[in-house]
Amino acid sequence: MSAPRAVAPVLDHIRVGSAPDSWGVWFPDDEQQVPWQRFLDEVAEAAYEWIELGPYGYLPTDPAVLRDELAPRELKVSAGTIFTSMHHGPATWDKTWAHVSEVATLTQAMGAKHLVVIPSFWRDDKTAEEIEPRELTVEQWQHLTTGMERLGKTVQDEFGLEIVVHPHADTHIDTEEHVGRFLDATDSRLVNLCLDTGHYAYCGGDSVKLIRTYGERIGYLHLKQVDPDILAEVVAKGTPFGPAVKQGVMCEPPLGVPALPPVLEAAQALNVDLFAIVEQDMYPCPPDQPFPIAQRTRRLLSSCGA
Template sequence: MSAPRAASPVLDRLRIGSAPDSWGVWFPDDARQVPWQRFLDEVAEAGYAWIELGPYGYLPTDPAALRAETDRRDLKVSAGTVFTSLHHGPSVWDATWTHVREVATLTRAMGAGHLVVIPSFWRDDKTAEIIEPPELTVEQWKHLTTGMERLGKRVRDEFGLDIVVHPHADTHLDTEEHVARFLDVTDSDLVNLCLDTGHYAYCGGDSVKLIRTYGERIGYLHLKQVDPDVLADVVAKGTPFGPAVQQGVMCEPPLGVPALSPVLEAAQELDVDLFAIVEQDMYPCPPDRPFPIAQRTRRFLRSCGA
């Protein structure tokens, strides 16, 4: 007789959601993306209660209109997202704040509490052309860290939102070394981390180790996996992130790495409420592909206790 199967832990501190990214949405307006109405219909039908806004302008930007759409599908918004180039210093502040204020206004109006902040790519996000050096100078690191602290303070003071900075492939905040350097010199009262398990693995990091080492700085999770075989090819050839996504480097769980159960359990042990938002990069993709993946992923996460 086989031993009884151990029950999955109850991951009751994690609030599971998904995002437009899981439907192949990278841009506010793109003919290769599904219409926003279809995204909202399918994310709700797949069993998710929480969503992110995605690229600003993809979903309706009028709060009343968007709330009507989310309410009738029993959806709630967990965060908005902004891209920043704060490593360029004070010269970009005004333009940065204009964009952040726009997104933060909608985020707050939708009752969300977080703003996911992604550093700008050092490659062009459509052509993959290298547009600046992949390593920052000492001065640029100082601009990045102090700029994020300034942003965190102003966003909190004016909107009551917490910023969570998202390490991301093909940005200056990517590897374990860069993430540790960033966290070690930034104020935890102003800046915390959105740990994206897929991007961190893509860049060679260990998500469980990061949670165990910097647990008090983990303010938000993106759940994602990478295909190790595709990743090995990407690393060997130096393939840019966009083409790597088209190769299928990001895959649905539980087919890739990191294993998500240990990540979720480590996050639960922090004993704080955390959003855990599914994102599977697959721009561009056929319009009928995302929904069944979203359903399977939600079932898988339930089997993990989430």
Template sequence: MTSSPPALTRIRIGSAPDSWGVWFPDDPLQTGWERFLDEVADAGYAWIELGPYGYLPTDPARLREETGRRGLRVSAGTVFTGLHHGPAVWDDTWAHVSRVAELAQAAGAGHLVVIPSFWRDDKTGAVLEDRVLTADQWRELARQTERLGREVRDRYGLRIVVHPHADTHVDTPGNVARFLDATDPDLVSLCLDTGHYAYCGGDSVALLKEFGERIGYLHLKQVDPRILAEVVAEELPFGPAVARGVMCEPPGGVPALEPVLAAAQELGAARDVELFAIVEQDMYPCPPDRPLPIARRTRDYLRSCGAR
């Protein structure tokens, strides 16, 4: 007889539109937002992210009504930024960020996930800029991200969590460490996406142990090592890699999530905080009937790891 794993009392499990193949505010290949909300609740999740701005209702009262009657709460909104370009992009960046932050705050969220802009087009692979930042661009990235963290905190009461992401400039362990070393811990935390970090050669447990005080949020995701090897060999951009299935259903890929969750639980206990761990299985595009069975199985698997 096997014993039950220790309860992960410091982890709040959720899911996101991404796990339903949603990448854009409106796309005929995507699941409709009403169906997403119905199915994410049916799969056993209590927390969700907003996904791309405009996918879920942007009227705060409507959003609260639609999520509340399904027993759902919002953990975070998400924005894409190109802050390494410096002050020249601030006004346009803030126009986008402020809309998302305002809605996230109104929905009761406490976080804003910040994803750096892609250096190549995630669909076509067209190179948009150099994949390596200059020293000046690193300084601007740090300076403008701190500014964003301060403004979002002071105006909306949200904590920004920067998401290392494939095909961006904050990706590999070296770049993640450089970014963390260059930014103020009081203003900038990290959203550790276990799948993206593995995609870019990182070890999530090692990151949790080395930079635990900087980890403010988690995305739970796995990569298929066989497909990842093909992606690396062929230098595929992220979009086609996802379409090929590089992000896979747990527990069939890497990293193993049990030690990640155990390290996150230990971290949460040491800091006396609860950490969100939001399931994100990138799979755009996907048939509309595919996400729900995967979401149910993933929720059951996470319960078997102690995530209630």
């Protein structure tokens, strides 16, 4: 008698999507990137229902135009993305808010509820020059946490959106220590986390442990994996994030770490609805590379129950 087949758990709290990032899109306009129409066609054909806006200006910024493009493809928007340097203190607020309000206006108009907040880099992506020290001072940490809380409250009041801060390689919110310090110093009513499984692994963190420890602060997921062999070389050589991506440090699931089924099951156990947006950093990449990867990744997630 054959052993019973394993049945994938039902991940009914996980809403799977993808993003322009998985098509090699990092900038609003870049000749190395696929046109936005092709991204929308392919992400829909790969059977994703949700997308992020990506860098502001890549997709149409007129809500009526964007709705007309998404509707026939049966796509919906889960979040917009913003970039901040809150550790620089109140002097950066006006410039930050000008950027945030543009993205938030479109995000709100598209019916999404989240803004993914990415902190600024401490070193140049291309030259590897250290623009700032890797570690923040006590005063800068205070600016960072109070600034993010102010941003969270203002975004809630003005647009009805939630901010989810994205720990990211080569930023000051990256490692387990830094992520924990940030969460412990911020108010969960104003600021929560976008856990990017790839970036967190890149910086030495354990996503399942983070979900189990700070479950109430996990407001959003990015699903991503790193190639451990390439990562070891990147760490040994001190390679900046941009060149590391060109080396293929972020790889197609299930070829890297962390394993996604335990992450998804830990997220499901939180018993709250969560977006899980696939992101595979591939900038730059050949235009025909993303689509088959997107199809395979969607099938993989379906096999996991998502």
